[in-house]
Amino acid sequence: MLNPSVVPARSFLYRELQKRGAALGEVNGYGCAMRIGSDAAAEDAQARSLGLCDLTPLKRIGFKGWATAEWLIGQGATLEDAPNRVYPQDDGARIARLSKGEFVILGDLHLRSTLPDRLGIAWSINNASGCFRVPREDASAWLCLSGEHAGAMFAKVCGIDMRPQHFANNQIAQTSLARMNAIIMRNDRGATLAFDLVFDLASAVYLWNALLDAMTEFDGKPVGLEAVRGLG
Amino acid sequence: MKIINCPLNGPRNAQEFVHGGEFVAMPDPHRTSDSDWAGFVFLENNTAGVVREWWCHVPTAYWFIAERDTIKDEFIRTFDPSEIFRERVEFTRPEATKS
Amino acid sequence: MTRMTSRLAEPFGSLIDRAKPITFSFEGRSVQGFAGDTIASALLASNITMISRSFKYHRPRGPMTMAGQDGNTLVQIGPEPNRLADRVAIKEGLVVKGLNYWGSLERDYFALLGLFDRFLPVGFYYKAFYKPRWLWPFWEAVIRRVAGLGKVDVHAHHGYFDKEYLFCDVLVVGGGPAGLEAALKAAETAGEVILVDENASLGGSLNYARFDEVGARARVERDRLIAALDARPNIRVMTDTVCNGAYADNWYPLVKANRLYKLRAKTAVFATGSYEQPLTFRNNDLPGVMLGSAAQRLIKLYAVRPGQRAVVVAANDDAYGVALDLLDAGVEVACVTDLRADPPPAPLSAALLKRHVPVIAGVTVYEAEASAGGRGVCAVRLAKVTSEGIAQIMGDRFVCDLIAVSTGYAPTSPLISQAGGTFGYDEASAMLAIRSLPADVVAAGSVNGAYALDAALEDGRHAGWQAMRSQRLAAGDEPRLSAEKGARGITWPFPIFSHPRGKNFVDFDEDISVKDFEHAMLEGFEHVELLKRFTTNGMGPSQGRASSMPAIRLAARHAKRTIDETGTTTSRPPVTQVKIGHLAGRSFDPVRYTAMHFRHLEAGARMMSAGLWLRPEFYGDPKQRAALITAEAKNVRENVGLIDVSTLGGLDVRGPDAAEFLNRMYTFAYAKQPIGRSRYVLMTDQAGVIIDDGVACRFHNDWFYVTATTSGVDAVYRSMLWYNAQWRLKVDITNVTAAYAGVNLAGPNARKVLEKLCKDADLSKDAFPYMGVREATVAGIKALLLRVGFVGELGYEIHVPASRGEALWDALMIAGKEFGIRAFGVEAQRVLRLEKGHIIVSQDTDGLTTPWEADMAWAIAKTKPFFVGQRSLEIQAKQKFARKLVGFEITDRAQAVPKECHLVIRGTEITGRVTSIADSTSLGKIIGMAYVAADQSEPGTTIDIRVDGGAMVKATVVKMPFYDPDAARQEL
Known part of the structure; x- marks a missing residue:
């Protein structure tokens, strides 16, 4: 143990x-x-x-900011406009849209989904204008x-x-x-x-x-x- | 307990909100008299009738504006502040405007 | 006359289960009842008619309503005072006592008070005892003992009370005929209906009242309605449940056993019925005088014969139903006295005539005669009704042990009034009637003026239809409503009769009789709200259910005005008594732990609250408190200390406008702040008052990590969002307080400790100077390092992800061992920072402190276009300010040591107060901060501080910081 x-x-x-x-x-x-x-x-x-x-x-990760939805979609996320909805992703991750510009991404229970890590690696304050990491984890x-x-x-x-x-x-x-x-x-x-x-x-x-x-x-x-x- | 219709979260118990005071435009701080400025800082209109107020949904820290009838204690309309504040606000000091 | 009340055979007793006997004790006697009995019904079945004594005169009292609507049945159950004996079901082993006696319930020494009633008018206490003032505590103790009510056992076991939210489409309050019909109708299309009734059994008056000659109809109607209800799974039935108030937007507290439900309904239907009203005559409070409906409840619900020989007092046909029920229960009915001079023909009175009971018209009860000790009724004397409230005594005297009164009703209005409905007086029926209802509130049944059974059933169906309509649900055709509602001629317009010897009670809770009202009005308390407060009418446990209308009628007559002109008093929640347990409930008190919380506990820390957080105050035995704090502080000065600063607020401010945003939010300038440096932040509000401080660390051109005070961060965050909702700057603000665990590693050895754990940053003085900030790895954990100087020594704040906080703490304590590391708490930190002259916002500042007063002009940028509070500060700078925050020291150790908030006094004037004080071991003197008058702020000025007990202590104003004024130590 x-x-x-x-x-x-x-x-x-x-x-x-x-x-x-x-x-x-x-x-x-x-x-x-x-x-x-x-x-x-x-x-x-x-x-x-x-x-x-x-x-x-x-695994979980958060993003927030006026251009976050666009950035996430650019990273291959599937989203719709309505806030306060969870959008399940193909790899088992779930993207929770909290508002127009705030998101929490939850990994799956088996640690198979790669989205949280991929987003964490892809994001940098220099390359994601209007999108900011929120340390949900x-x-x-x-x-x-x-x-x-x-x-x-x-x-x-x-x-x-x-x-x-x-x-x-x-x-x-x-x-x-x-x-x-x-x-x-x-x-x-x-x-x-x-x-x-x-x-x-x-x-x-x-x-x-x-x-x-x-x-x-x-x-x-x-x-x-x-x-x-x-x-x- | 009253229900307040949050533009982001929908109808919620009033307990989830804090009142942010009357909706008042700030006068230009460098081009207004001392007494007008003091009025802005310290005085409330306390209107009996339909007023505009700031409210914040605490769990989401989301600010919005409400139109409320203070006589009937009824919310008439709530909306996102971007309906009113559409552009970046700039401040200048008077000497800067001369040049 | 001996009372021989006893149990009746079936079918009487719909609520009791004769197969389940239950034994409990009352006043030390063992009493037997059946499952389903209330305390009151079981006592009456055992011939115990006196349940309690009254509040003021200690008069014997028994049940009046048998519906939990009067204060006569308040008893003490074990440790719980003031429970309603006609509401609480008996349980095996219950220990019940009466209230308001000294000695025993039977022999109460204070009962003699009744003989002195003429010396105890209302308002007596206010007038007699308020002078001299110093004697009041003595009188208060005496009065409280006499006035009594129950005794609270402060050692009683705390029950488990909790709360639950409920939601429904239609709430129906009241499970009588109208309420049942309303629920059934609404349930046809509404999704969820909740039907609430305070009684144990649905059916309302169908359970006990008589609607026809043979007394069969109530049962038939009830069976039909209950069967229909059972077929509707979308109706949730809650019996033994009190709807205890009405709040905005259809929000209702429902109290059931130990749970308080908070219900939100879309529509509410109030089928709350009506209160049968008592009649005021001399000795109308004796046990044995009860409402006709109470006698019927005893018979039908509990199979208790309420007396041997009864006189029924009538002013409507229902009274004749009572007489018929009494006869059916084997009670001899001596006579029916009908207040009406010429009672109109009606079905029940016609039926009674066939039973050869004498009916005397135009006559009321003049007085009840008390049996020995006033414990019951032995006879009545009658009087002819001559005019409003006046009756002429007649020779007739009837021996009886029961007086059943059915002379009128009043709508059960409180919930409707609280929900925003209004009532007005209807002269034709001599009752209040609904004038208006708010949207989404519907009334049904007798509270809506539908008194006759058929009218109530119809009205219920109609109300259910209205409820559906209010939600725009398909409702079908409007149900038929008959014009005849049966409200007229059932309530006697002035049911209050004078008597030269008084004791004709209007309010039984507070022993208020007719003369008390007359005296009060003669003293000028004519307005109903004043009359209520002066007499305390309606302020007792029964909340005016029986006494409110008579009081208004008396006030109206006195002022020669109509009832509407006189007005009614305002109804406010709660409707009935509420336990503190329900309000306290299962309370939610969130508490926040830092990542190192359990490490502090393991190290013996005494924890203290800081907002929702718990922080170590100091480590070790509380008996050694002062010595431990001194030792912790000393170790920081001499070796190295470690303090958990995770509770400090943290905000990420990011985006191209981040620096501009900080420029607007804080007093200092940030546009040119270099990356890798931190800068002090001071926040003022628009009035220029200091509201928060911290540091802004620039890690990137577009990223500041800004700290805020533990208690201030939430408000700072919210305020930042509010301003930017208006300014629309390209900036994002995120509250990351909980994301980071933080420690401050401080002391001359701090660098040595950190160097062992951090290999990817140059920690030398030149590479990482004071006020520098770095991203680095500490003990394998990604960290933000901040060189700050709050305690005035070489120090590093290390901020790591909260999940890594415990691992970081462990690593630092191990690495620091060889350098004498020791954890220090909030108290040691307060001493250390005071030595450095650093203020703590909200300890050293208050709701008026400006940067000018706090000597912080250095933190105000002069040329910025704008910051919050700037204009106010500019205005203030032109004015003289009255006070200043200064440092002071006390070197004379013989003097008492002042405490925080002790006042600075000059002559007769208070010029300020102490905000912080500590015994500084490093400096060997007492140091502190205080507000003083502006002209006392020069260093060297002597100030006087008034300490506990009134002595004046001399202190000297000095320049701050007290310790290391050149900041050499923190910049090592």
Whole structure:
């Protein structure tokens, strides 16, 4: 099992995950909770019912500025004009358009998508006029909340109706979540309802525990990366 | 709680917004009297009726302008500031304009 | 007369389950009831009629409404005071006590207060005890003990309360006949309907009232509606749920058990019904005097016989239904006294005539006679109604233990009023009626004037149709509405009767009787809002549900005005009592950790709040606080220290106009700032007041990394975006505070430590001088290096991606070990920076501080075309300023040490205050900053600081910085 102190990058949540019996593996230079507990089948079922997974170790990158959309399209990204929508890319990455000029690009769960890295390499302040890098990989924590109860659970922490019939797949809400600013994206995984939460890294421990408390009513529990990967 | 229709994010609870004060054009700071400048800095019009105000959607730090009826406490219209501010604003000192 | 109330056989008792007995205790006695009983119904079933005592005179009280609408049934349940006994369901082992007594509920020593009522008029407390002022705390303690209400147990276990948001298309409040019909109709096309009722069971009056001679119709209608409801899955039913207020844009708090729901509806339908109103006569508050509907609820819902022998007081046909129900329950009805001189023929009164009950028309109750100890009723005396509020006593006296009153109604108006609806007085029905409703709010049933059952059902269907229409949903044809609503002739216009010996209560919560109103109005409190506040009418637990209309009627009569001219008091949320737990709920208190947070805890740091952040105050045992802070500071001066500065704000300002943008936002000049250098930034607002500071580091022609204060960065960021929404400069502003973990490595050994970990930058003084900035790699981590001097020693701020912060901290602590590295906290940093004379914005500045006052003219660029605050600063520069921020020192160690905020005094004048103070070990004296009068600001001036206890301490104004004035150490 990986000792998180030997890798340079650390999710703020690794202690919380270790407390809950997470087996850490190295992902992207981070200690990442691959499995929590010993019953993988139960954990997979948990992810379909109500699970919370720390995806902070995965790839993500941000860009912002008046000419950003053009630059991204020039790099091969597929986008439309409407903000607050997620645009899935061919390689499994997802581009979240937060406004006319602000974007977050999330890598896929298996680290197969190359888009986040390609964009990171392609961008330089000298060659992307009107497009600026936002260090989402450093500034933001990333959690995935999955399972059939996820929509109902949001009612305890968020003032927006996130039930599946009211909040479509690939829709984004930038709102207040447990009194914190957060980006909530509905990104179903396979047939399972799922939301990606991207928010202030410094508040990761706070929000993690606030969400788990709200999830108790639905028997929600933390799950490892493998359980979310298993959703498809 | 009131609902405010954010031009970027749609209708949201008022809790997600902060009020940014009356929409007032700043007088040219170098070509206005001391007392007019003090009026701009310290006085509010506090109009009863339809006013223009700045509002900010906090989670996105997005500023917009709202037309609100302060008597009925009703939002009439909200819109992006680019409807009003279309061009780069420049400042000059009076001596610079002479040359 | 002994009271022998007892349980009735089925079918009475729709709410109770006789198979499930439950035992609880009341006043130490064991009481048995059934599942479904409330505390009050179980007590009455066990012949306990006195539940509490009243607030002021400690008079015995029993249930009046049996619907949780009066304050007579307030009890203490375990540690929880002021629960409604006719609302709370019994549970095994519940410990219940009455309220407002000293001694026992049965023998209350304060009950004698009632004998002195003429000395205790309303306003008595204000008048009697406010002089002399110093005695008030004594009287307050006495009054609080007598006035009572429940006792809060501060050690009680905190329950788990939480909140949830709800959303629906149509909210229907009230599950009576109208509400049920409205929900059913709306559900035909609306997506989601939520039907809320505060009672345990839907049906409203269909559960207890009588609508026909045999009493069968209510059941039929209820069964039909409930069956239809069950077939509509898009109606969510929430019983035992109180809609506790109405807020803007159809926003409603719903309280159910330990959860507060915050509901947003597109349309709201209020089918809140009406309150049956009490009648005011002498001793109308005795246990055994209750509303007709209360008697019916006891019989039908709980199978409790409310008495043995009853007198029914009528002013409408419903009262005859009450009499019929009493007869069916085996209660002897001594007589029906009808206030109406000539009651019109009606179905229920006709039915009662067949049962040979004497009906006396044109007569009211003159007074109720109390049984021993005032614990119940033993008889009534009647009086002939002669004129408005006046009745002439007659010889008739009826022995009875129950007086059931059905003399009128008032619409349940609070929610509609709070939602913005208006009510006016309808003379024809002697009731308030809706005058206007806001958009997206609909009313149905008796609150909308539809009192007759058929009218209420029709009105409900119509309201459901209106709700659909308001959302532009297909609604079909408009449902029929009959003209006859049954509102007329059911409410007695002046149900308040004078009595020479008083005790004719209008407000039961606060023991306010008719004479109290008369006295108040004679003293000039005629306006209803003043009358309410002076008498406290309607301010008790029942919130004027029974007392508001009588008070308005009394005020109108006194002033010889109409009810509309008199006006009503304003209704505000909450509608009914709300627990602090619901408001506090599951509170969300975000807290931000830096990447090194757990390392600080492991090192024994005492953490302190800085905005949402937690920062180490110092490291080690709090008992050694001062010594630890001194040692941490000393180590920075002598060896090397490491402080976590991640909470410092960070903003990336990028684009071709980045320098121009900073020129406009900050007081200094940035256009010519070289790449690889940092420069101080000072931000003022348009009034020229200092609001933030930091440094701007130029890493590229188009890229500044700008720091801001921990607490100021969010406002600075927002303000930057606001200005550029207007200026339209080619610049992008990004708040990167959370992206970076930052440390300040400071002290004479700082370079030696850093050199071990950073190989790709020349750290020598010449290559990387003071105020230089570099991109480099530290311990294998990509970092921004800033040579800054906040603490006045050779120092490097190292900013790395937050995910690498812990690894960086670990590497520096290991590398620094041989050079005596020691972590230092915020307190040591405050001392160090004070020695250097650096201000902390919002500690050393306040909401008025200008750069002129803070002696920071050096930070103001003179020739820029514009910066925020520039014009105001130019105006101020022409004026004299009153105060100045200066450094001071205290060398006389015998004096007391002032604290922050202690005042600077000259003669009788306050000229300033201390903003920062510290005992500087490096300098061996007390140093500080203070505001002083402008003419006290010359170095060498002696100032007097008033310390705790009033002593004056002498301090000397000195030039800052106190330490290393040539800045030789930080520029090493």
